[in-house]
Amino acid sequence: MSLEIRRSSAAVLGSLSGMRKLPTVSKYIDTTTCIGCKACEVACQEWNDLPVVATKQEGSYQTLPTLHAQYWNLIKFSERDVDGGIAWLMRKDQCMHCDEPGCLAACPAPGAIVQYANGIVDVNADRCIGCGYCETGCPFDVPRFHKTTGKMAKCTLCVDRVEVGLEPACIKACPTGCLHFGTKDDMVALGMLRVDQLKANGFAQASLYDPKGVGGTSVVTVLAHGDHPDWYGLPADPHVPILVKFWKSVLRPLGAAAIFGAVIGAFAHFTKYGRKEAAGTDDDDTNLPTV
Amino acid sequence: MSSANPPRPIDRAVIAAQSREDVVVGNEIVRHNRASRLIHWTVSVTFFLCLFTGMPIWTPVFGWMASLFGGLTVCRVIHPWAGLAFFLSTIVMFVAWLGDMHLAPGERREWVSEGRAMRYMRYETDDSDVGKYNGGQKLQFWLVCLAALGLLLSGLLMWFPELFPAILRQLAYIIHDVTFILFAILIVFHIYLGTAAEPGTFGSMTRGTVTKAWARLHHGRWYRDVTGEERER
Numbered sequence: 001m002s003l004e005i006r007r008s009s010a011a012v013l014g015s016l017s018g019m020r021k022l023p024t025v026s027k028y029i030d031t032t033t034c035i036g037c038k039a040c041e042v043a044c045q046e047w048n049d050l051p052v053v054a055t056k057q058e059g060s061y062q063t064l065p066t067l068h069a070q071y072w073n074l075i076k077f078s079e080r081d082v083d084g085g086i087a088w089l090m091r092k093d094q095c096m097h098c099d100e101p102g103c104l105a106a107c108p109a110p111g112a113i114v115q116y117a118n119g120i121v122d123v124n125a126d127r128c129i130g131c132g133y134c135e136t137g138c139p140f141d142v143p144r145f146h147k148t149t150g151k152m153a154k155c156t157l158c159v160d161r162v163e164v165g166l167e168p169a170c171i172k173a174c175p176t177g178c179l180h181f182g183t184k185d186d187m188v189a190l191g192m193l194r195v196d197q198l199k200a201n202g203f204a205q206a207s208l209y210d211p212k213g214v215g216g217t218s219v220v221t222v223l224a225h226g227d228h229p230d231w232y233g234l235p236a237d238p239h240v241p242i243l244v245k246f247w248k249s250v251l252r253p254l255g256a257a258a259i260f261g262a263v264i265g266a267f268a269h270f271t272k273y274g275r276k277e278a279a280g281t282d283d284d285d286t287n288l289p290t291v
Numbered sequence: 292m293s294s295a296n297p298p299r300p301i302d303r304a305v306i307a308a309q310s311r312e313d314v315v316v317g318n319e320i321v322r323h324n325r326a327s328r329l330i331h332w333t334v335s336v337t338f339f340l341c342l343f344t345g346m347p348i349w350t351p352v353f354g355w356m357a358s359l360f361g362g363l364t365v366c367r368v369i370h371p372w373a374g375l376a377f378f379l380s381t382i383v384m385f386v387a388w389l390g391d392m393h394l395a396p397g398e399r400r401e402w403v404s405e406g407r408a409m410r411y412m413r414y415e416t417d418d419s420d421v422g423k424y425n426g427g428q429k430l431q432f433w434l435v436c437l438a439a440l441g442l443l444l445s446g447l448l449m450w451f452p453e454l455f456p457a458i459l460r461q462l463a464y465i466i467h468d469v470t471f472i473l474f475a476i477l478i479v480f481h482i483y484l485g486t487a488a489e490p491g492t493f494g495s496m497t498r499g500t501v502t503k504a505w506a507r508l509h510h511g512r513w514y515r516d517v518t519g520e521e522r523e524r
Contacts, residue, residue: 010351108348109363129367131348132452136460145453243461247468252350255472262476266483269412276414277490278504 003116003163009107024099024119025162026184027171029092030194030222031232032203033178036061036075036090043173044073047158067093069146072155073170076233082225091221091232092170092179095142095155097121099215102240103154105248106137112152119184119218120157128152139214139238157218187220194222213239308499313423313517320506320517322423322495330384331496334435337377338478341442344370345471371450374442381439391423392432402426419511419522434477441470 004020041063044050050070055063060077067074073094080087101121104113112127113134123143130150134143143152158168166172167181180190191208198206207226210216223229229236304316312324323331344366347357357363402408408427410416418425424432448455448463455463485492491505506514515522 010354012351108351110351110354129348129364131367131449133464135452136457136464241457241461243458243465247461247464251465251468251472255468256350256352258472259475259479262479266479266487269483270487273412273414273488275490276488276508278502278508 003118003120003159005114006117006119007101007104007115008111009104009113010110020117022117024184024218025157025182026097026119026187026218026220027157027168028180028182028187028190028220028222030178030191031089031091032194032198032206032222032224033176034075034090034092035176035178036077037175038063038075039173039175040092040170040179041071041073041075043169044155045071047161047169048072048156067142067144067154069144069149069151069153072153078231078233080225080228080231087225087231089225089232091234093142093233094170094219095121095157096140096214097155097157097218098139099217100240102137102139102214102244103134103143103152104137105240106133106244108133116159118162120159120162121218122156122159123152123154125149125151125153137240137244139235139240184216184218184220191220191222195226198222198224209234211235211238213237304500305498312499313513315503315518316500319500319502320514321499322501322506323499325499327387328496328499330380330387333380334377334384337373337380340373341370341377342475344373349468349471371446374446378439378443381436385436388432392429394426394429394433398426399430402430418509419507421510421512422516423510423513425510431477431481435474438470438474438477441466442474445470 004022045052050072053064053068053071056065058065060079062075062077064071064074073092076091076093078089078091080089097120099119101113101115104115104121107113108131109127109129112124112129113121114124115121128151130145130152132145132152134152135141135145143154145151146153158166158170161168162181171179171181180187182190188208188210191210195206195208203224205227206222206224209221209223209226209229209232221232221234223232223234225231304319304321307314307316308321308323309325312321312327314321343356343359346353347355347363347366348370354363357366360366360369402411407416408430411425411427445463445467448460449467452460485496489509491501492509495501503514503518506517511522514520
């Protein structure tokens with residue numbers, strides 16, 4: 001039995017029955033204790049049976065320039081000048097599992113993107129039509145279209161492990177304890193604890209990245225330089241693009257109503273004005289169908 | 292040898308309408324020759340293909356349309372190609388009909404701002420000085436061609452999203468939808484006027500002909516040009 005669905009793409013009405021109450025789960029990522037070993041990348045590829053993707057050297061330790069349809073977990077490396085020194089920042093890039101997922105909002109295929117009751121956002125490949133709208137809706141640039149399969153792919157938060165009580169593969173593999181998994185509340189509490197620790201140790205700007213613009217994410221990230229999420233490749237204030245919201249929530253229902261209205265208007269016109277045709281029979285219109 | 296069916300008389304109007312238009316044949320006038328009708332129906336068929344493959348992707352309320360083609364994935368495959376076919380056939384139509392579709396000076400203003408379109412819909416206009424196409428038909432022609440361009444340009448961004456930045460793709464969704472919605476409303480009235488509201492019009496797109504009475508009523512000047520008759524009264 002699969003998890004109850006909280007939200008589904010292209011649903012006319014919502015689908016959460018509320019029959020069962022599940023706590024929202026979350027990953028915890030502490031960028032300050034990540035050593036860039038990439039064990040999580042390997043574990044992700046292994047558990048999800050993803051093939052080897054050819055690495056691409058771009059002058060850093062990063063495996064690939066960006067996420068890939070068959071590479072859902074990527075440690076991003078970035079070097080920054082900080083107070084005369086250098087900061088070598090590493091962040092685990094992956095789907096953020098937003099509480100208000102932009103991908104799901106943009107998706108036109110019913111059930112192709114679902115958010116389970118525990119907050120995990122997942123792709124149903126057999127429902128996906130490969131339109132790529134999710135790429136436009138995502139404020140984190142995560143979903144990737146795969147040309148060969150014609151489907152979108154991204155991190156599933158190992159929903160197949162989580163629903164049987166296991167932690168995600170990446171968490172399992174992490175050797176430093178910079179990754180944890182649990183309920184959102186627990187992970188946020190853990191994050192705040194670590195942030196306080198960092199603040200007491202010279203990182204006054206440390207913060208927990210859990211952006212409210214998308215209703216919070218099921219991946220909370222401890223940043224030593226919390227005032228500069230962009231240094232880690234994170235948007236400062238992510239939200240579902242306003243045009244995508246307008247498109248789906250305003251234009252679509254209004255447009256459908258307008259088209260129905262036009263049909264009704266034509267009927268109404270006919271009842272009021274009837275046909276417009278030549279008066280009388282002054283003519284030899286033998287080919288005119290009788291009306 | 293008494294056959295039950297007498298030989299059918301040759302339908303001279305239909306034969307004339309294969310290649311000629313704006314000619315009188317018996318009691319009828321050929322309005323659209325075969326090439327012209329073929330262009331119209333090509334645009335029409337490709338439009339409906341786009342409509343029925345696009346609407347289920349547009350909103351799940353019309354999801355049932357997808358089953359006409361075997362599912363949403365099939366629609367997603369057909370739609371861009373049907374769109375391309377629609378655009379290309381619209382170009383052919385544009386070139387073929389452009390000569391007849393020039394709006395006279397002030398004609399757009401008369402139809403739009405001065406409300407002739409509304410008076411036309413209330414059957415209050417005197418069309419005895421209207422040529423082959425009235426201002427409303429000409430405006431429809433230009434709107435269709437403009438819409439085809441807007442749908443193509445925005446559609447290309449949606450077809451090849453990897454080539455364009457996110458903000459342009461977002462704008463493309465809006466442009467594609469707004470254009471489609473206005474276009475659909477226009478086509479609802481186009482079909483309504485061409486069938487139920489104005490009897491005799493649909494025949495110009497099937498047989499290719501209209502009756503003299505129809506021509507006198509809707510396109511007085513065109514009727515006089517074609518028949519050579521003088522204005523009555």
